[in-house]
Amino acid sequence: MLKVCHLYPDLLNLYGDRGNVLAFTRRCSWRHIPVQVYQANLGDKIDFENFDFLFIGGGSDREQTLLAADLSRQVDSLKRAIEDGLVVLAICGGYQLLGQYYQMPDGRKIPGLGILDLHTHSGSKRLIGNVAVEIELAGKKIKVTGFENHGGKTFLNGVAPLGQVLSGNGNNGTDHQEGARYKNAFCSYLHGPLLPKNPALTDHMISLALERKGMDSTIVPLDDSFEEEANGKMLERLGVRR
């Protein structure tokens, strides 16, 4: 049984992010891998090490602040779990939160959870639009697509990017990097939502979760023709070769 933790679905439900949880669980069910979703809410005590997949979405500033305060109470458990190889997907605000700090226009620094070595500066204009990114999963290069909409610009210090920007802005619009990857934690600015449209990434995360649990991590292929068409159409529009 894979246990999925959807962090604060009531708070962080901007831009269809729940589609990521849906994709993860559906693709498990279609393969008859038992899966269960636990919706964590503000104030809940979460034992992160007990989960197999954690999803953190994005919210507006107000929601983000509440979330940060609540998560910082249990940051040790989360940190231990990530070090132990917990599979995590953090999108947009959730991504920024895992870093060291978020710097406001007036120079004030709002501390993040400090789990990943990266930081974010508030930018003067929002980075909005369709994005294509090339990422490498288990030695294989794939092209993922999504939609970014963020005011913050993120800079990586001691962590690797999730991938290289082929079209769009990515982390900050300057260094062509998108997202971050640390052990089994995947961070990205791509809404889209990311997982349904990029099944290879979803399956890779499912496989990692199975492996960490000591279960058979071979993944039965599924018919992904709709997903491939959606992805391919967007790559084509962005002028990126499939």
Next chain:
Amino acid sequence: MRWIMVLLALWTARAAQRLSLTLGKGKGSSLPGMVALKIYPGILRWFAGQSRLGTVMVTGTNGKTTTNNMLAQIINSSGYKVLVNSEGANLITGVTTAFIRSANLWGKLDCDYAVLEVDEAAFPTVAARVHPDTVVVTNFFRDQLDRYGELDTTVGMVAQALNNLNGTKLVLNADDPLVAQLEQKSGLKAQYYGLDPGSETTHVGAETREAKFCPLCGALLNYKAYNYSQLGDFKCHGCGFERPQPHFRAHSMRQTGDLFQGEIDWQTRNFGLKIPARGVYNFYNALAAVSTAITFNVDPDTAAHALVSYAPAVGRMDRFDYQGKPVLLNLVKNPTGFNQALAALLNQDTLQDVLVAINDNAADGRDISWLWDVDFEVLEENQPRFNNFICTGKRAAEMAVRLKYAGVPAEKISIHNNTERAIDAAVSGGGKMTFLLATYTALWPVEAILAKKAKRVEGDAESMPSVS
């Protein structure tokens, strides 16, 4: 001098309109206004000042067209002369065009009330020029996020614009915390309308709920009950902000066939309100319209009676006949509106073919991730009612992915990139009925093709909720 400018602007605008009609370009609902405003920006103020009894502006995310038309119908049937902007022409150019069309050659209007539907984003500029006597606000939902920025920005702009007005009366939805806060934020006096949550109205909408936080202090809001989305009986334990006691309180709602009815308490009176439409969404619009009319001293029974025969605006929900098969066309533009359209699908007991046309042009919203906030999951357990889902538009494949992850069997989903072929597949499918759902820029091409293949059925479009 001012009058000369008005006449110059008016006559040029009229000439431009005739020209555009001869050239067959567009519907001409914004061009005359655009031309007139270029020549004399003060023309809107000049016109608005002429309505004898008052100018009303209706704004909000969903329901503004319907509320506005219902209000116009009520006031009209009470014997007043009403000026109204045509459906959807709700930016400053469309509003100005409405006045230009009603004015005589000398720029004079003959109207008691001007009743204007205004887009939320255009609200500040229009309000500053029109100086409305009354403003009606229906609700605030996520809509085209990437164009307007986050919802807070839109609501903040409307609040600021109201704050700049003097003596304007507000008619507000008590059940929407984002709307109900406007009395405090603007310093204007408000009359509230609201629906008591009951079993008939309560709707599962937790997935796309908007205001989970108090708009005044930021604490989490507590709800005793929801009507739908974030509309319900709310209270903030942080600052005490709560659903205001509605002056117009609707209760005992029920659906009987194609009629939706309820009771309304106002002061010491009680009267019934009955509308030929399904669902609580339209009832909200009717309640807003009736409440506003009563603040103009229209008799409650007269107001309610005027809506018994209300025919919804065309274009939002069109009914066609394809070789004896009913075909319904509806606009979908945000999660709440799409959920309402799905509710209408589930209301039908016959086998249906469904076409969904999704575009991502600027007017649709370039980010289509909102499709994941629509509760398509309700389709999974109702599969026997659906024959096929046909996806078309620029983001057809993405729509197919959404349906697949909602639990619709892949063999019932198909992608047709050619709109005409998609429509053919939908109307000639094995179902007894066809629904066509399209985003803003996909709606007109779909309608144009459909109109060539099927016969339009006039005046019988009320069985689907009109959601805009």
